[in-house]
Amino acid sequence: MTDAEQAQRESTEPAGLGPAESDICLQGVSKRFAGTTAVDDLDLEIERGAFFALLGPSGCGKTTTLRMIGGFEAPTEGRVLLGGEDVTDRPPYKRDVNTVFQSYALFPHLTVERNVAFGLERRKLDKAEIARRVQETLELVQLEALAGRKPAQLSGGQQQRVALARALVNRPRALLLDEPLGALDLRLRKQLQIELKRIQQDVGITFVHVTHDQEEAMTMADRIAVMHKGRIEQAGGAAELYERPRTAFVANFLGVSNLVDARLGERDGELVTLETHDGARLRAPADRVGPHDGQAVQVGVRPEKVRLLRDGVAPPEDANLLRGTIVVASFLGVSIQYLVRTKGGEELTVVVQNTEGEPDAFTVGSEVQLAWPPRHTFVVAKETHHEA
Amino acid sequence: MRRSLRHWVLGAWSVAALFYLFLPIFVIALFSFNDNQGRFNFTWQGFTLRHWADPFANPDLAEALKNSLLIAGLDTLIATALGTLMAVALVRYSFRGRGAVDMLVFLPLSTPEVVLGAALLALFLTVNIGTGFVTILIAHVMFTISYVVVTVKARLEGMDRHIEEAAMDLGATEFVTFRKVTLPMIAPGVAAAGLLAAAISVDDYVITSFNAGQTTTFPLFIFGATRQGVPAEVNVLGTMLLLVVLFLMGANVMLQRRLARRDANLLHRSVSTATEPLQAR
Numbered sequence: 001m002t003d004a005e006q007a008q009r010e011s012t013e014p015a016g017l018g019p020a021e022s023d024i025c026l027q028g029v030s031k032r033f034a035g036t037t038a039v040d041d042l043d044l045e046i047e048r049g050a051f052f053a054l055l056g057p058s059g060c061g062k063t064t065t066l067r068m069i070g071g072f073e074a075p076t077e078g079r080v081l082l083g084g085e086d087v088t089d090r091p092p093y094k095r096d097v098n099t100v101f102q103s104y105a106l107f108p109h110l111t112v113e114r115n116v117a118f119g120l121e122r123r124k125l126d127k128a129e130i131a132r133r134v135q136e137t138l139e140l141v142q143l144e145a146l147a148g149r150k151p152a153q154l155s156g157g158q159q160q161r162v163a164l165a166r167a168l169v170n171r172p173r174a175l176l177l178d179e180p181l182g183a184l185d186l187r188l189r190k191q192l193q194i195e196l197k198r199i200q201q202d203v204g205i206t207f208v209h210v211t212h213d214q215e216e217a218m219t220m221a222d223r224i225a226v227m228h229k230g231r232i233e234q235a236g237g238a239a240e241l242y243e244r245p246r247t248a249f250v251a252n253f254l255g256v257s258n259l260v261d262a263r264l265g266e267r268d269g270e271l272v273t274l275e276t277h278d279g280a281r282l283r284a285p286a287d288r289v290g291p292h293d294g295q296a297v298q299v300g301v302r303p304e305k306v307r308l309l310r311d312g313v314a315p316p317e318d319a320n321l322l323r324g325t326i327v328v329a330s331f332l333g334v335s336i337q338y339l340v341r342t343k344g345g346e347e348l349t350v351v352v353q354n355t356e357g358e359p360d361a362f363t364v365g366s367e368v369q370l371a372w373p374p375r376h377t378f379v380v381a382k383e384t385h386h387e388a
Numbered sequence: 389m390r391r392s393l394r395h396w397v398l399g400a401w402s403v404a405a406l407f408y409l410f411l412p413i414f415v416i417a418l419f420s421f422n423d424n425q426g427r428f429n430f431t432w433q434g435f436t437l438r439h440w441a442d443p444f445a446n447p448d449l450a451e452a453l454k455n456s457l458l459i460a461g462l463d464t465l466i467a468t469a470l471g472t473l474m475a476v477a478l479v480r481y482s483f484r485g486r487g488a489v490d491m492l493v494f495l496p497l498s499t500p501e502v503v504l505g506a507a508l509l510a511l512f513l514t515v516n517i518g519t520g521f522v523t524i525l526i527a528h529v530m531f532t533i534s535y536v537v538v539t540v541k542a543r544l545e546g547m548d549r550h551i552e553e554a555a556m557d558l559g560a561t562e563f564v565t566f567r568k569v570t571l572p573m574i575a576p577g578v579a580a581a582g583l584l585a586a587a588i589s590v591d592d593y594v595i596t597s598f599n600a601g602q603t604t605t606f607p608l609f610i611f612g613a614t615r616q617g618v619p620a621e622v623n624v625l626g627t628m629l630l631l632v633v634l635f636l637m638g639a640n641v642m643l644q645r646r647l648a649r650r651d652a653n654l655l656h657r658s659v660s661t662a663t664e665p666l667q668a669r
Contacts, residue, residue: 105548108573109572
């Protein structure tokens, strides 16, 4: 965005909005539909200019949350604030946010150009200004050549970009994206992920992105809120969620996790001792533990953090150690993936980079030791804490 | 050999079926050129153009046709407007009694016309409204509205709800959304509903006869005339209506074909640009 545009954006913004840090704020928001709770007492703050992802499986309430920000659903309880202003009771056309719908929801009877101009026409801007901004936005999404087409004459990826342009052209406070890439094939999706991220950096407005695809969320978002059963399980950066999941659900939803039942033991300086159900003693950083109800927890480690050692080889000092037998070995080219059954019966996944060039280093049936540094260990409550 | 036989049999069968459908219409058109003597027009007596020279020679017939067209026109306007709004309400909004309205709207479709006609007459007599042009119109609006609601509802139900949400998201109020997005999108359904209402109104006899009073419509006139003989002008006007309808249908088909061809051309051109990858910036 050029300086002139920046200045104009500021001048077109509604007056009376302070430089609030949190652009979008949900306070104790719940939404109940005839007996079922879609969103359960949710608090959420999204900073201005962030690329924020709401991640979760279908039915977790993420789309409902987005629709309450957009004004398509009224919360049963709680308040929705945009830039510090309470908009809970305002209809969508009185909210300074725009939505990109999963189905794109383009106007089939209007050309690409008129689709994109729709929002500006409602604001009664003058014709030359509308034409200029439409042209500019179509260039941003590289669709200027197709301005005269009807939506039915476009491919899925092109329709997606029209939907994006139609929302962006209004320079909203925030853009709400409801699974915007869900209907596209994998190759196009990857391409558009990068494209969306680039556009967000160019225009600098807040993006709230709803998705069930953890890889998509991690690729694009600065911050991710993992939702489950109408609540936010954990919010944070991709690395934080991956390395330090606080619940079993988050651990499992973002990548493969190896979880072993254990009991919390004594604290030992920076570390905490845990005893697994089969008697092994593991250690984890104390600041990654809890607060948990009771002593029953699960200890976890990501597959790529684990080293496999032959039985009898001395493990590195201070390493966490489990013993097991290789059940499956899959050669994936760049890496080798092993499934190891521990003495306690869990099947853990270990991914070994294929740097040795010896794909048959460990064969099925070999007795192995799993070793990893305590700092890569995480601890989660034994069950998700609000199981129905 | 067997293949060609099958083709031949199928072709003959189709021609026979079409012949069965179109023969009566053909006879109506043919007898508009009949040089009939006397009151009846049932036997071929020679070719003439005299009925076509002045189809409105019979003032009662002209008056009846005028009434029918006027009622059909007004009925179409009123029933289409009300029916479309009812359909929008039934599909897009939830309100107390929606289920009941949804069901009751089918009632006029399933009730025998005699019952509807008699009931309406009883109603008009009870509230002391003299039957005539206005009561015919009221009756027609009442039963054609059901057809409009059913037709428009089908169109609305097939429409992505998010499209209207998108319009509101982009700053359009409910009314602007309806005018700029909903209405253009359901326009084909509304047009079809209007044509249906007009067609049903023009040829209704039973309900109209109960509520007509001294007013005569085209079907009422023909029915009355058959008791003393049918003037050939009836055939002329019937054929004229048929020609108008055929012309409109033909124009519609041509227009659709032209639009489809244009879309196909555009689509063809878009394929070459669509396959180009986005250039990285």
